[in-house]
Amino acid sequence: MEQTTLQPDNTAVRTALWRALHVQADAKPHIINDELGLQLVAPPGGWQERPDMKFTKRLRASIVARARFIEDLIMEQSKLGVDQYVILGAGLDTFAQRRPDVAAHLQIYEIDQPDTLAWKQMRLAELDFGIPSSLHFVPVNFEKSSWWVELLKADFDKNKPAVIACTGVTLYLTKDAITSTLQQIATLAHGSTLAMTFYLPIELLDEEDKPMQEMAEKGARAAGTPFVSFFAPDEVLEMAKEAGFKEARTISTKDMKQLYFADRTDDLLPASGEVFLVATT
Numbered sequence: 001m002e003q004t005t006l007q008p009d010n011t012a013v014r015t016a017l018w019r020a021l022h023v024q025a026d027a028k029p030h031i032i033n034d035e036l037g038l039q040l041v042a043p044p045g046g047w048q049e050r051p052d053m054k055f056t057k058r059l060r061a062s063i064v065a066r067a068r069f070i071e072d073l074i075m076e077q078s079k080l081g082v083d084q085y086v087i088l089g090a091g092l093d094t095f096a097q098r099r100p101d102v103a104a105h106l107q108i109y110e111i112d113q114p115d116t117l118a119w120k121q122m123r124l125a126e127l128d129f130g131i132p133s134s135l136h137f138v139p140v141n142f143e144k145s146s147w148w149v150e151l152l153k154a155d156f157d158k159n160k161p162a163v164i165a166c167t168g169v170t171l172y173l174t175k176d177a178i179t180s181t182l183q184q185i186a187t188l189a190h191g192s193t194l195a196m197t198f199y200l201p202i203e204l205l206d207e208e209d210k211p212m213q214e215m216a217e218k219g220a221r222a223a224g225t226p227f228v229s230f231f232a233p234d235e236v237l238e239m240a241k242e243a244g245f246k247e248a249r250t251i252s253t254k255d256m257k258q259l260y261f262a263d264r265t266d267d268l269l270p271a272s273g274e275v276f277l278v279a280t281t
Contacts, residue, residue, distance in 0.1 A: 006119040012091030013041050014052060018060040021053055027266040031064045036094040040123045058271035065256045065270050070165045073195055077163045078102055084162035089169040092120060096135045107134050109156055111147050114139035148184050161191035171199045171227050182243035192281040197274050201230040206272040213273060233275050240279045251276035
């Protein structure tokens with residue numbers, strides 16, 4: 001009976017639906033093809049007309065660009081022989097299900113809140129998706145236990161390089177918590193790569209994105225999950241340097257536009273609020 005009360009994180013659900021809506025509503029070529037999250041969520045009919053879907057096109061573009069960037073990175077690193085992939089704040093990530101050809105050569109560790117991961121496993125079973133032995137679910141109550149300790153318990157090899165992806169998480173963490181996380185990841189084996197998103201202060205956003213950001217902040221406070229941390233790109237690089245990474249760079253919205261939106265025939269463009277840190281040990 002308890003399983004039926006499980007609920008995934010609202011942000012994880014919204015992100016999965018944005019990825020699916022991209023396939024359904026935006027012109028081809030699609031930046032990423034991911035409707036498996038929609039299958040997991042199975043929302044009521046008319047979900048595409050929800051305000052958080054209908055009026056957030058630029059955010060949707062950011063989400064799909066973010067997902068594509070991470071997938072390009074793991075594909076590249078896999079070809080170089082890196083075979084450990086850690087998703088910190090995995091939500092309803094579907095890489096293992098969509099790309100079994102690549103996942104077969106990786107040990108994938110999905111780290112998130114216990115309810116979200118338990119719900120996801122339940123839905124994968126209900127939909128007859130096999131869970132390969134190379135896919136490790138690592139439930140962590142972040143307020144009570146260490147994600148690093150739980151990752152090691154899941155047979156992660158700290159002596160081998162890995163790709164660590166962490167998107168959509170730092171917004172909800174204090175600077176101290178982010179610093180601690182960066183310091184821990186910087187101790188990974190030589191040749192490891194971190195890709196982590198950070199959010200810009202509202203004064204650094206394009207004017208057209210500021211009203212949406214204000215609405216999002218208000219909604220997050222009302223939901224009891226307030227936004228906590230915002231950083232300028234130079235602050236992000238300084239934090240990475242102080243944490244001990246050998247190399248670090250940021251990927252801006254402008255960079256994302258050049259990577260994934262340059263030849264599009266529609267007006268799909270990402271919002272300006274996010275910056276990627278890519279850092280190596």
